[in-house]
Amino acid sequence: MxxxxxxxxxxxxxxxxxxxxxxxxxxxxxxxxxxxxxxxxxxxxxxxxxxxxxxxxxxxxxxxxxxxxxxxxxxxxxxxxxxxxxxxxxxxxxxxxxxLGPDPRLESAALRRLASVGVRSRDRTLGVILAGAGSSHAPANALVSSIAARWAAGSGWAGVEAAFAASAQPDVPTAVARLRAQGARRIAVASWFLAPGFLPDRVTRLAGPDTIIAPPLGPxxxxxxxxxxxxxxxxxxxxxxxx
The missing domain is CATH 3.40.50.1400 (Rossmann fold)
Structure with missing residues (x-):
């Protein structure tokens, strides 16, 4: 075989x-x-x-x-x-x-990880960041941004913004500021990472101590x-x- x-x-x-x-x-x-x-x-x-x-x-x-x-x-x-x-x-x-990407199964996994830390849909007080690694290859970043836009249209959250740990914009603090401007009182981060490491940890640091952090996609x-x-x-x- x-x-x-x-x-x-x-x-x-x-x-x-x-x-x-x-x-x-x-x-x-x-x-x-x-x-x-x-x-x-x-x-x-x-x-x-x-x-x-x-x-x-x-x-x-x-x-x-x-x-x-x-x-x-x-x-x-x-x-x-x-x-x-x-x-x-x-x-x-x-x-x-x-x-692996793009594929709806990755999005489902990311949403399950958000749910595992208590995030629910239709919460208008919540803004969600979909955080990825970032790349100099623009189509890779556009994939993450397109997923964030789709979530924003159907989730019922205050807003959804893509953000990147390196090599691309917007960064995490910019995404947080955009969500606050849209009325979000709380921020959660969905992980577009397969596993923990330096870049996911950087996202966590930049998001701030009161942010809800979902784990990477994992097993x-x-x-x-x-x-x-x-x-x-x-x-x-x-x-x-x-x-």
């Missing part, structure tokens, strides 16, 4: 890798016959190239790399293909799946289903291309 090799960005914060592994445990529970392996691009181990070489050594001759990335920014467009090429395994047929069953969907879609596309 073709191995599923998930690859996350990686972080010096050990909580990040721990949550990625928890998420992959959910994937394994949903597909117990599938060989699911976790890897990272940088800062955490094992690295993607090492995991691909391990899959080959264990007898696999094909693998699907599923990027655990929420948008198609630099890491997806450049780093993942480069890491696969650097592994230099001509005997292993590697297909790179699409990134959510729908996120795990989405990983499997990306895997199977890549397999189907690859089979159609070679047929």
């Amino acid at each position: 073709t191995a599923l090799v998930a690859v996350a960005h990686g972080s010096r914060d050990p909580r990040s890798a721990a949550v990625v592994h928890e998420l992959l445990d959910v994937v394994r529970a949903l597909a117990p016959s599938l060989d699911v392996r976790g890897s990272f691009l940088d800062l955490s181990v094992p690295l993607l190239g090492d995991v691909l070489r391990g899959a080959y050594a264990d007898g696999h001759r094909s693998a699907v790399v599923v990027p655990l990335l929420l948008g198609k920014a630099f890491h997806a467009r450049v780093d993942v293909p480069s890491a696969v090429a650097d592994a230099r395994l001509p005997g292993l047929d590697v297909t790179i799946a699409d990134v 959510d069953p729908e996120v795990a289903e989405l990983i499997l969907h990306r895997y199977h879609s890549a397999l189907t596309t690859d089979l159609a291309r070679t047929a």
Whole structure:
């Protein structure tokens, strides 16, 4: 069977890798016959190239790399293909799946995380920030902004604003100010991050001590289903291309 090799960005914060592994445990529970392996691009181990070489050594001759990335920014467009090429395994047929976002299952997971910290819809006293990492690749930021706009239209909150931890505007304090101007008396932050780490912590600091902070998407069953969907879609596309 073709191995599923998930690859996350990686972080010096050990909580990040721990949550990625928890998420992959959910994937394994949903597909117990599938060989699911976790890897990272940088800062955490094992690295993607090492995991691909391990899959080959264990007898696999094909693998699907599923990027655990929420948008198609630099890491997806450049780093993942480069890491696969650097592994230099001509005997292993590697297909790179699409990134996780956009997909309604990610939005559902983010809303569930908000609900887990007591946030409810139709609360006109509440303003919500959808906080993402931020990218120099404008379409990746536009994805987060489009989700925030959709939530604003249907949630019944005082307002919803996108904000970014780095590399893009608006930043978190700007989003807070915009929501206050719309009448929000309380602020909650929805996480557009897969796992904890430096940037989610930065969002928390900038949001202020009285802000309600939802946890990252983490080991959510729908996120795990989405990983499997990306895997199977890549397999189907690859089979159609070679047929």
